[in-house]
Amino acid sequence: MTTTPPLTALSALLPPTVHCTEAFGPPPHGALLDPERRHIHGRSPRRQRQFTAARTLARQALTELGHPPTPLLPGPGGAPDWPSGVAGSITHCTGYTACAATRTTHLASLGIDAEPAEPLPHGVLDLTATADERRHLTRLPRGQTPWDRLLFSAKEATYKACYPLTRQWAGLATITVHLRPDHTFTACHPHHPTPHHGRWTATEGILITTLTIPRSATTG
Numbered sequence: 001m002t003t004t005p006p007l008t009a010l011s012a013l014l015p016p017t018v019h020c021t022e023a024f025g026p027p028p029h030g031a032l033l034d035p036e037r038r039h040i041h042g043r044s045p046r047r048q049r050q051f052t053a054a055r056t057l058a059r060q061a062l063t064e065l066g067h068p069p070t071p072l073l074p075g076p077g078g079a080p081d082w083p084s085g086v087a088g089s090i091t092h093c094t095g096y097t098a099c100a101a102t103r104t105t106h107l108a109s110l111g112i113d114a115e116p117a118e119p120l121p122h123g124v125l126d127l128t129a130t131a132d133e134r135r136h137l138t139r140l141p142r143g144q145t146p147w148d149r150l151l152f153s154a155k156e157a158t159y160k161a162c163y164p165l166t167r168q169w170a171g172l173a174t175i176t177v178h179l180r181p182d183h184t185f186t187a188c189h190p191h192h193p194t195p196h197h198g199r200w201t202a203t204e205g206i207l208i209t210t211l212t213i214p215r216s217a218t219t220g
C-alpha cells in the first residue's frame, strides 16, 4: 500500500506515480544505516553530509513506496543500487538535495539533476555541448535562464536515467539535448537511441531537470 506523494518542485515535473523528496538549502541532517556508514567513512565532511542527506531523502521516498529501510549503496558506475522493482535517481548541489523513486511497473527508469542557476564555468560548454547545441542556445530567449547550465543539467539527468538500462558510460558531448522555453526538452543517448522527453524548472536559484523512460521504450 503506498501513500499519495506530496507536491514538491520536483514532483511537479514528474508523473504522480513517482515519489519525490527534496530539501532546499544546506543538506538536511539524517541518519545512515551501517553499510552506508562504512561506505562513506573517511570521505570529506561535505561529501558525508551530502551522502547522508541523499540517503535520508531516498529512504523517505522508498517508505512512501512501501519499502522497508534498506542500505542504498552506489553500485558499479556510481548509480545507486535501488531495491528490486524500484527505479530512482538522486541529485545534490549547493542549495538543493533531492530523490525521486517509482516502481519499475510504472517507469523503466528516470533521472533527476539539479544545478545552481548560474552560467557554466568558462570552457565547460565547449567540452560538453555539440556545435548544433551551442548554436541553438544562442536562439533561446534572453532572460534569467542560464541556458548553458540547463543544457548541462538535462544531459546529466539523461545520463542518470539511461545508465541503469545501458550500464555504459557516455560522455556528455555524446548525449544531445534540445531545450525548449516551455520547460520541456528532448534528449538522445548514444546507447539508448529512442528520443527521450524531459522537463525542467528554475526555482529558488536552482535549475531542476527530470527525464523519464517509459516501459514501452524498453520493450519490443
Ligand SMILES: CC(C)(COP(=O)(O)OP(=O)(O)OC[C@H]1O[C@@H](n2cnc3c(N)ncnc32)[C@H](O)[C@@H]1OP(=O)(O)O)[C@@H](O)C(=O)NCCC(=O)NCCS
Pocket (backbone or CB within 6 Å): 050, 051, 054, 074, 076, 077, 078, 079, 080, 089, 090, 091, 092, 093, 112, 113, 114, 128, 156, 159, 160, 161, 163, 164, 170, 171, 172, 173
Ligand atoms: C554521474 C554524474 C551524472 C553525477 O552528476 P553530478 O551533477 O556530478 O552530481 P549529482 O549530485 O547531480 O548526482 C550525483 C548522484 O548521481 C547518482 N549517480 C552517480 N552515478 C550514476 C550513474 N552512473 N547512473 C545513475 N545515477 C548515478 C548518484 O546517486 C549520485 O549521488 P550519490 O553518490 O550520493 O548516490 C556525472 O558526474 C557524470 O559522470 N556524468 C556523465 C559523464 C560525463 O561526461 N562526465 C563529465 C562531466 S564534465
